Amino acid sequence: MSTAVGTPFTGTKTENKTMVLNMGPQHPSTHGVLRVILELDGEVVLKAEPVIGYLHTGIEKNCENLTYSQCIPLTDRIDYLANLSNNLGYCLAVEKLADIEVPKRAQYIRVLLTELTRISSHLVWLGTHAIDLGAMSVFLYCFREREEILKILEAISGQRMMTSYFRIGGLALEPPPGYLEWISKFLDTLPGHVAEYEDLLTENPIWKLRTQGVGVLKLDDAIAMAVSGPSLRGSGSDYDVRKYFPYSSYDEFDFKVQTQTAGDVYARYQVRVAEIKESAKICKQAIKKIPPQGPFRAEVRGLVPPSREEMKTSIEGLIYHFKIWTEGITPPPGEVYQAIESPRGEVGFFVVSDGSNRPYRVKMRAPSFVNLQALPHLVVGKLIADVVASIGTIDIVLGEVDR
Amino acid sequence: MEAAQQNESLAVRKLKERDPQGITEVISFRGETTVVLPRNRLISACEFLKTDPDLDFAFLSDISAVDRFPIEPRFEVNYHLTSLSHRQRLRIKVKVTSKDPVIPTVIPVWPTANWHEREIWDLMGVRFEGHPNLTRILMPDDWEGHPHRKDYPVEGYR
Numbered sequence: 001m002s003t004a005v006g007t008p009f010t011g012t013k014t015e016n017k018t019m020v021l022n023m024g025p026q027h028p029s030t031h032g033v034l035r036v037i038l039e040l041d042g043e044v045v046l047k048a049e050p051v052i053g054y055l056h057t058g059i060e061k062n063c064e065n066l067t068y069s070q071c072i073p074l075t076d077r078i079d080y081l082a083n084l085s086n087n088l089g090y091c092l093a094v095e096k097l098a099d100i101e102v103p104k105r106a107q108y109i110r111v112l113l114t115e116l117t118r119i120s121s122h123l124v125w126l127g128t129h130a131i132d133l134g135a136m137s138v139f140l141y142c143f144r145e146r147e148e149i150l151k152i153l154e155a156i157s158g159q160r161m162m163t164s165y166f167r168i169g170g171l172a173l174e175p176p177p178g179y180l181e182w183i184s185k186f187l188d189t190l191p192g193h194v195a196e197y198e199d200l201l202t203e204n205p206i207w208k209l210r211t212q213g214v215g216v217l218k219l220d221d222a223i224a225m226a227v228s229g230p231s232l233r234g235s236g237s238d239y240d241v242r243k244y245f246p247y248s249s250y251d252e253f254d255f256k257v258q259t260q261t262a263g264d265v266y267a268r269y270q271v272r273v274a275e276i277k278e279s280a281k282i283c284k285q286a287i288k289k290i291p292p293q294g295p296f297r298a299e300v301r302g303l304v305p306p307s308r309e310e311m312k313t314s315i316e317g318l319i320y321h322f323k324i325w326t327e328g329i330t331p332p333p334g335e336v337y338q339a340i341e342s343p344r345g346e347v348g349f350f351v352v353s354d355g356s357n358r359p360y361r362v363k364m365r366a367p368s369f370v371n372l373q374a375l376p377h378l379v380v381g382k383l384i385a386d387v388v389a390s391i392g393t394i395d396i397v398l399g400e401v402d403r
Numbered sequence: 404m405e406a407a408q409q410n411e412s413l414a415v416r417k418l419k420e421r422d423p424q425g426i427t428e429v430i431s432f433r434g435e436t437t438v439v440l441p442r443n444r445l446i447s448a449c450e451f452l453k454t455d456p457d458l459d460f461a462f463l464s465d466i467s468a469v470d471r472f473p474i475e476p477r478f479e480v481n482y483h484l485t486s487l488s489h490r491q492r493l494r495i496k497v498k499v500t501s502k503d504p505v506i507p508t509v510i511p512v513w514p515t516a517n518w519h520e521r522e523i524w525d526l527m528g529v530r531f532e533g534h535p536n537l538t539r540i541l542m543p544d545d546w547e548g549h550p551h552r553k554d555y556p557v558e559g560y561r
Contacts (some may be wrong), residue, residue: 053541060526061550063559096433123514223487226463226515237487239462242491334432337483337494339464348483350467367485373518402541 007172018046023387025054030391031128032398036375043383048376052369055402063362067328068094070167071362076162078364079400081124084110084117084153085342087166087290090362092247093338093349098303098331105294106170107249112286112342113156113165114248115279116183119190120149121343122272122279126197129269129392131211143192148186155179168329169304170297180287187280188286192277201269210265215378216389218263225374228277228367229345231394234268236261241341248340252289255282265393272395303329328357344368344395364403368396410435414458414493421451437481437494442506445497451510452484452493460484460493463513466520468527472553477501478529482509499529508533526551 024035033054039047043244059078063071075090076083088110095102127142135278150160156175157165165172201207217227222235232239240257242250258274260267298304305324310317333355339348345367352361371394415429415438425448428439440448452460462485469479476498484493497506508531509516520531521540531537537555539546548555 053539053543056541058550061557099433177508222515223461226513241486245492335437335469335481336433336435337465337492346464348465350465350481350483353468361467361469363465365467369518370515373515393541 021384024210025051030398031396032401034372034391034396034401036387036391036397038379038384038387040384041169043385045379045384045387046384048379048387050372050375052372052401054399055398057403058113059403060362063359065358067357068359069324069328069333071359072167073162073164076164077363077399078366078403079103079342079344079347079368079397080161081121081397082117082343083163084114084165085121085159085340085347087164088114088248089338089340089342089347089349091166091168092340093336093351094331094359096336096354097334097339097351097353098168098329100298100300100303102170102248102298103295104249105291106296106298107298108286108290109171109175110166111250111253112183112283112290113153115282116149116152118279118343119276119283120146123149123275125272125343125392125395126269129395130207132388132392133207135204135207137200138197141193141196141200143403145190152179152183152186152327154181154263165341167297169300170295174296180243180290183283184287187283190280191277194273198273208266210386211264211269211393212262213264213266214382214386215265215393216263217374217378221377222263222374225370225377227371227374227394229341229371229395230258230268230271230345231345231371231374233259234271235263240341241346243341250270253282253285265389268393303331324356330355330357339365342367344397344400345371364400366400366403368394368398368400369403372396372401410530414438414452414460414491417455417458418448418451420451422448435492435494437496439496439498442497442499445495446507446509446512448495449482449509452495453512457489458486458491459485460491461489462487463509463515463519464492466509466516466523468523468529468551470527470551470553472501473499478504480523480529504529505532507531510534525549528552 019040023038025033030168035051037194038045058340059074072087075086079086082097123142123146127139130138149372153163154160156179157163219235219311222232238257238259243257255278258271260270306317306320311321331353333353337350339346339347347367348365350363351359354360379387419428425444426443430437452458464485465481467481471477478499480497482495520534523529524537525539525542526549
């Protein structure tokens with residue numbers, strides 16, 4: 001700001017002068033195209049201003065021109081590390097709008113898969129965050145386990161990442177035989193793997209020096225900035241949408257909300273690692289609860305597509321099949337806000353219907369967008385070397401920030 | 404669920420007690436309560452909702468704008484409030500016309516509103532009076548128009 005670009009260095013004392021440093025948008029540790037304008041006094045950060053919008057793709061505007069079910073693939077692309085969470089949030093919102101009751105079996109399968117997604121997302125976070133701070137091997141271990149989850153998701157939905165597996169009224173298709181055994185086999189190996197990461201990091205003196213007391217977010221600031229998810233729980237609040245406003249039968253599951261009070265990078269690391277273990281517990285409960293047989297989609301005439309069997313054998317089923325896939329569904333006019341707990345925090349879908357077959361407005365409350373806004377609270381007054389740790393610790397996905 | 408509904412009506416009841424003329428409309432849909440307020444009552448109502456210990460809406464989840472073109476008042480701005488201590492949600496709605504799309508900012512009440520309001524200005528063109536830095540946030544600085552308006556084509560202007 002004060003120093004123009006290209007001004008030759010004259011050799012005079014530079015005290016009372018600050019330096020403006022532009023970090024990003026192409027920077028390996030910003031996890032996407034994030035730009036942060038830092039004002040520095042020596043090594044101390046005086047001001048930090050995140051600049052976003054490089055990945056804006058107009059998804060919300062696009063949704064207004066698609067039918068309700070055509071929007072689901074777009075929700076995958078908002079947060080590409082936790083696509084099933086976003087599918088779930090959008091589907092729940094439309095189901096609330098159209099008043100569709102999803103069968104219990106589908107609800108449990110949804111819980112199982114979103115918790116698997118949470119594990120996979122936290123693994124990616126842990127790996128990349130560790131690599132930002134110089135711990136290379138954790139990254140390799142985390143991606144090994146994540147690969148297994150992606151294989152499971154591929155077997156179930158046909159896609160590794162852009163699953164679009166949850167549909168309005170239930171699931172896209174019946175899961176393949178043997179999927180529960182596969183998942184429980186994976187869950188049996190998971191505690192050993194998590195112990196492996198913890199061996200490498202939790203008591204590691206370098207890791208502790210880089211994370212403890214770094215990027216502290218006070219609880220008051222966190223709530224004032226509406227930070228949610230593990231970033232909030234690391235500061236001492238136990239706000240978790242799964243507990244506070246249960247959806248998809250989460251109230252039938254027994255799990256603890258993991259919290260820490262220190263509010264630093266290390267606390268948020270502890271919260272996320274504990275959440276991996278807790279999610280594995282929820283998955284195991286879900287595997288026990290899921291009945292082997294039963295409907296995976298609600299049976300509501302005109303709102304949920306009929307089963308293949310019915311479509312091929314009854315004329316009424318065939319008519320509704322064509323009606324839904326060509327014209328779409330028409331929920332009554334109204335507006336709903338449905339929030340879920342994604343790996344990054346509260347994902348909210350505000351869906352407005354005008355009674356036509358396209359959503360009048362879809363607004364997504366992206367947790368990364370809101371959490372990133374709190375970044376200056378984490379870095380101002382601290383050293384520039386810790387900025388990277390602070391960006392990594394709030395676990396942003398730029399696709400979600402910019403939508 | 405019943406307790407929740409009683410408590411939600413508590414927020415509405417308290418708002419009505421405080422300022423009987425201050426509420427335009429109360430909408431209930433699918434278990435969600437929406438309170439429509441006139442623009443000039445927004446700030447005082449928000450402060451009350453945040454500070455009253457029985458309500459304690461300290462967490463502003465989201466602000467979303469909806470364009471009802473060509474109906475007037477054209478823009479609706481929805482504030483999604485969450486009370487962490489009472490586990491409640493409430494939606495506040497303010498409507499403004501296309502001739503005068505200005506709303507006072509709620510940043511003094513909830514600092515998190517900053518980016519939400521910038522986003523709404525950027526994409527919808529509703530101005531927030533008193534905002535410290537009301538600039539574009541998602542679109543480039545030199546962009547013309549507000550893309551989320553209903554009269555803005557999906558493909559953009561060619």
